[in-house]
Structure formats: structure tokens, C-alpha cells
Amino acid sequence: MKTVTTILLILLFLVVDLNAQDPEKEDGVKVGLVLSGGGAKGMAHIGALKVIEEAGVKIDYIGGTSMGAIVGALYASGYSAARLDSIFRNIDFNRLISDNLPRGVKTFYEKEDSERYAIKIPFDNFKVAIPQGFSGGQNIYHELVKHLYHVKDINDFNKLPIPFVCIATNVETGEQIKLDSGYLPEAIMASGTLPSLFEPFSIKGKVLIDGGVVNNYPIEEVKNMGADIIIGVDVQHGLRDRNELLSATGILLQINNFRTVEDMIEKSVETDVYIKPDMANYSVMDFDLDHEIIKNGENAARDKYEELKKISLTQDKAIRTATPIAPVDSLLITRLILRGDNDNYTRGYVKGKLRFKLGDSTTFEKLQRGISNLAATGNFKTIRYELLSDTDEEDLILKLDETKNKTFLKVGAHYDDLYNSAAIINLTRKNLVFGDDVASFDLILGDNVRYNLQYYIDKGSYWSFGINSRYNDFEKEIDFDLIESNFQVPSGVNINTLNMDVLDLTNQIYVQTFWQEEFAFSLGAEHKYLRYSTRTLGALTGDTSELNLNSSEERTYFEKSSYYSAYGQLKLDTYNDKYFPSKGLYFDGDFHLYVYSSDFNNNFKEFSITKARMGTAFPLLQNLSLNIETEGGFKLGTSGVSTFDFVLGGYGNNLINNFTPFIGYDFLSLPGNSYVKAYGRLDLEFAPKNHVMFTANFSNVDDDLFRTGEWFTEPDYSGYGVSYGLESFMGPLQVMYSWSPEGTSNFFFSLGYWF
Secondary structure (H helix, E strand, O other), X not given: OHHHHHHHHHHHHHHHHHHHHOHHHHHEOOEEEEEOOOHHHHHHHHHHHHHHHHOOOOOOEEEEEOXXXXXXXXXXXXXXXXXXXXXXXXXXXXHHHHOXXXXXXXXXXXXXXXXXXXXEEEEEOOEEOOOOEEEOOHHHHHHHHHHOHHHOOOOEHHHOOOOEEXXXXXXXXXXXXXXXXXXXXXXXXXXXXXXXXXXXXXXXXXXEEEHHHOOOOOHHHHHHHOOOEEEEEOOOOOOOOHHHOOOHHHHHHHHHHHHHHHHHHHHHHHOOEEEOOOOOOOOOOOHHHHHHHHHHHHHHHHOOHHHHHHHHHOEOOOOOOOOOOOOOOOEEEEEEEEEOOOOOOOHHHHHHHHOOOOOOEEOHHHHHHHHHHHHHOOOEOOOEEEEEEEOOXXXXXXXXXXXXXXXXXXXXXEEEOOOEEEEEEEEEEEOOOOOOEEEEEEEEEEOOOEEEEEEEEOOOOOOEEEEEEEEEEEEEEEEHHHXXXXXXXXXXXXXXXXXXXXXXXXXXXXEEEEEOOOEEEEEEEXXXXXXXXXXXXXXXXXXXXXXXXXXXXXXXXXXXXXXXXXXXXXXXXOOOOOOOOOOEEEEEEEEEEEEEEOOOOOOOOOEEEEEEEEEEEEEEEOOEEEEEEEEEEEEEOOOOOOOOOEEEOEOOOOOOOOEEOEOOOOOOOEEEOEEEEEEEEEEEEEEOOXXXXXXXXEEEEEOOHHHHOHHHOOOOEEEEEEEEEEEEOOEEEEEEEEEOOOOOEEEEEEEOOOO
């Protein structure tokens, strides 16, 4: 009997000991959270998380797909629901998704290139190449790297503050890919690459797209992590009718929903607490309705509050508290590691574009700007990068895969009151001779045929090299007094205006470098052929001394010379928009020394032209900004050449030589070899991309203003304008009515980018 009693006591102690070591008994039940995909609808997860936290539920495992992966990863990394709410409400998703890079990250060549054409079509072996997606997700990736910086060195997602897993789809095989290790921003970015909206994402040689294609609600994966109880938030929408299928993205989602709707019948039953916000009135792109969507998620979870509260009572008392996560202030990157398929662009080119020195303290903002500088070149596919710690140092691992398309066809159209109607056709070829060069040729057809040829070798912050050739031609009715005061004209002519034909052929060769990241400094040599002529005087005087070889029309020539010069230019342009700037700085200083001329008018002596323009733009109130500028120029030397005098008047952004816009007067109205000008514009963006503007400018323009001191006197000329502007896909549409106290008034009309 004693033996039996002893055996029973031993068994009892073993059972008690085993129970004491059972982690489930010790820590209570394990709770897994499943977050479905759904694009913008996934912001409802944040509202649900608020209520889950309020009920005291500690989440032990998280699994998500697409937007569910993004929200889930951020929560698993340590952010609270309230902090996520703040982050998402302050993000401009339209900017992130469109991948529009800030104007400031582009070189001056890239700025001009992006503000000239309406349509850009890539070619591959003379075949049109269709983009894999509307966006590469570059801006979204920046945000994920920044907000997940505090867990950048955690390669195993089970070691995050909350173990995490997400789902992607192998686009080549259609198989499900479970992502539970690697670089966290890459994993969740791959899980959310919605087909047609984002380009596919490559990880370890696999081409991945949105996990929602195969598994939009990864409940089994979370159970396999060890969850006893599943809380699920499902923001998926059921099947839509024909009236709601109005886009390619919507149809693709509908096709995918055929399977997910059926899957959710079983998965919803397996979910212990199934939270289903009402998403019937929202689409995957309704990011601007974040307040409503988050609130809907909160309301849906509130309906399950009692069930959530019961779960919290089965858990241990060590409720998760989010650790405060400080924003990234400074980085110390000591090593740059380049990976990927990149044959044409050197390490020096990449470092020059990044524009920060290894080993020097930098900021995350500067790092993002450097990555954006590389992205703005268009030479690489969407750039992925990692920040990893290596002992006391930090590595920047850049994954650069060159774009295969090197040839582009670009087109655009424009109308204004000077050049009239014009269409531009451009052919651009990258890597024409060298790995980091670009050649571009514009042919402009319309009322005035023109061309623009550019060749540029881009070395980033090192010395770059360029060649430009430009042919420009236009006709304009101008005041006869302007011609009479600047050129020799036949006597006895009694007319008020004449038709002036201006032809300009300019060829430049130059080197350029950047200083302090923003200023571009250029040195070069220039040849310019100028021809000013008219048919008006020939018809009046019968003068046949000069004959236009291209027609039988008689012409009178005022200028027909070649000029050779050396020049230097210092330029800064941080305006956020060329046509409607609301913030930023601008400076453009130019010096030309003219050393030789073919001297058609026998009056050439060496002379120089110096001019500068500076300005700033800043917001006054929401959607109301002020742009103010001042500029001036003067001629040094005793040469009688007046061709390079400053001539003010008209409206525009791309006038040649020293023709300068001046509101209130028609083009080419106010001449002089020196001038000063002040300009101000109030811009009210009363609706997205719609502007109402009031403009005022003041000027003194005459010969030798700076020698006589008259540049500092009360302005002789002033002009004012009221205008409407629309940012369209063709470029800006601008209509202006302008007037001056001298009694002149004009309507100016412009459609499309200036070129």
C-alpha cells in the first residue's frame, strides 16, 4: 500500500511540475492578429487596433497582406495605434503613389527635360515598352525605411517586438511566398505591390507582387506561429457590379476577388473575433478619406469590445506597452555597397549623385534626397536600399538595376502669342558614347520651325561636360522707333510698326559642377549667329541691295553676324514648380565676354554683358503664396553693337538672348543696354491645380543706367496683370489680362510647356 501511495505522489508532483513549466499556462493564451489587404481601406486596421488596445488585449503574433502587412509591420515594430493614426493622417498618399519626385532633386538638365514634354514613350529595340506599373513605389519605400529604421538590423521577423509574417505572390509561378525574414521594408513593400499600380518587386531572385493574389487573409500562417486565439480585421470588399468596374485596377481586383470571397467563408468561421468594417463605399485608392476609414475600423471593433475584453482576461498581466520611437535625426554612413545589374554607371557617378560624404554625419532627409537624385535620372529601376549596422559603423547597401530602355520618344504641344502654335518631337538616347551620357534632339514644327540639340555627360558633383546647339526663329510686329534707335534704317520712312524676323543659331560647349549641393557653376564657350531682318522696309523703299536667298522676297537686314564669347553662369533653383512656385529660392547669374564678331555692321569692339535674376517664393496662408523677384543687367564696353541690348515686354518663361518678360507691354517694347526690374505675384490655388494670380512689375530700362545712377530712381515703367492658370497634363494653361499706367493693355495666352 505504501508503494502505491508513493507512486501516486510522484506522479502528482510530475504533473504539477510539468504544468509549472507549460508556457501557455504560465503566460495565458496566445493571441494572433490577422490583417487583410485592401489598399486605402486597410487604414481601418488602425481604428481596430485602437479598440483592441483599449480592451487590454496583448497581441502575440501578427500576419498581414498588402496594406495589412504595412500596418501590421509598423505595429509589430513597436508603434502604438495612436502613433500609427498620426503617421497615416499626415502622409500625402497621392504624392507617394504617383512617385512624383520633388523638383529640387533633379539636375538643371533634368528639370528642363521634365518641363518640356507632355508624353514620354520608352523604346526597346524600336518597340514601344509598356511600363510594368503606374508607380515604382520609390516614395513609399522611403517612408517605410524611415519609420522602420529602429528595427533595421532585425533580420528574423520573429525577433521583432511582436513576431510578424506577411504574404507575397511569385508572379512567375503563382505560388504563395511567406516572408518572415530579410529586410522588413522590402518584405512589406513586396506584399503590397498591387498589379498594374506598382511595379513587381524582386527579392532573392524571385519576382513578387501583391500577396492578396493568393492569400489576402493569412490566418493559417498566424496559427502556425503559435496563436491560440485569432482576431481578424477584414477590409476586403465583395464582388462589385458592372457599374462599379470602371478601371483596369478595379477589374483586376474583381478577378482576384472571385477566389478571396469564397476563401473568406471558411476563414471567417476560423476567426475567433472577426471584425468586418463596412467598406462598401470605399475603394483601394480612397486615401484622402483616411478619417472616415479609420473611424469605420474603430466602430466595427467597438461592436466586438466585450469579446475582446474577455480575451484580455485570459492573458497574463504583462500587457504590451508601445516603446516611444524617436524619429531619425542623424545618420553616420561610413560605407557604400553597390549591388545589382549596373554596367554603365560608375561608383563615382553614384557617389556624386548622393551628394554626401561617407563618414560625415548626415540626415535621413539628405539620404532620401540623394536616393531621389539617382531616381530622377531615370537610369535605374525603382531603387531599393538597406541601412544596416556593422559594429560601430553603418552601411548603405544600394541595389541599382539599370533600366533596359535607353531610347525615348517624347512629344508635346504649345501655343503662345510670340511663337504661335508649335509641336515638339524629341528623340533621346542614353549611353550613346559613354556610360553616363545622354543625347537629345528636339524638332519643333509649327508657325516657326526650330530645333534644340543637347549632349551631356553627367558626373554628378564632379565636373560634367555638355554641348548645346539651338536654332530659333520667330516674327513679331514691333515699334518702328525701337529699330530706328538701335539700327541704321533708310531715311524718309514713315511707318509706326514693322515686321521683324529674328533668327538665332547658338552653339555652346561647357563644363559644369555643383557647389554646396545646390548651385550649378558652368564655364563655356559660345558661338552665336544672329540675323535681324524685315520685309517691310524693302517693300517701301524698293531696296534690293540684300536678297533673301531662300525666296524672292526683298529683305532689309539690320544684323547678320556671328559672335564668339566665353561665359560663366552660376545658378540656383529650388522652386517647387517652374510655373506656379509656392516655395523655394532662385538665382541665375550670367556673364558673357564677346571677343570676336564677323561684324556685319562694322561697329564691333570687345564688350561684355552681365545679368542676374534672384527671387523667392513662400506661402502666406493655406493655398496662398507670394513670389517676389528682382533682376537686372548691363553692358560693359564701348562697342556700338546693340543686338544684345535688353528688350522688355510680353509674358513667358523661355525667351531667348536678352529678351525679358515684362507684364503690361507687348513683346519687344522697351529697349536699353541696362535695366533693373522688380516683380511680385500673389497666387491663390482655389482648387487643386487651379490658380488665380495677381501680378505687378516695375522697371527702369535705358542706356547706361548704372553709370548715370538712374537705376535707383522711381521706376519709369510699371505693369499689372490678372490671370488664371491650370496645371494640365499638357503643361500649364495660362490666360492673362495685363495693363500699364501708360495706357497699354494686352491679353496673353499660353498653353503647354514652353520650349
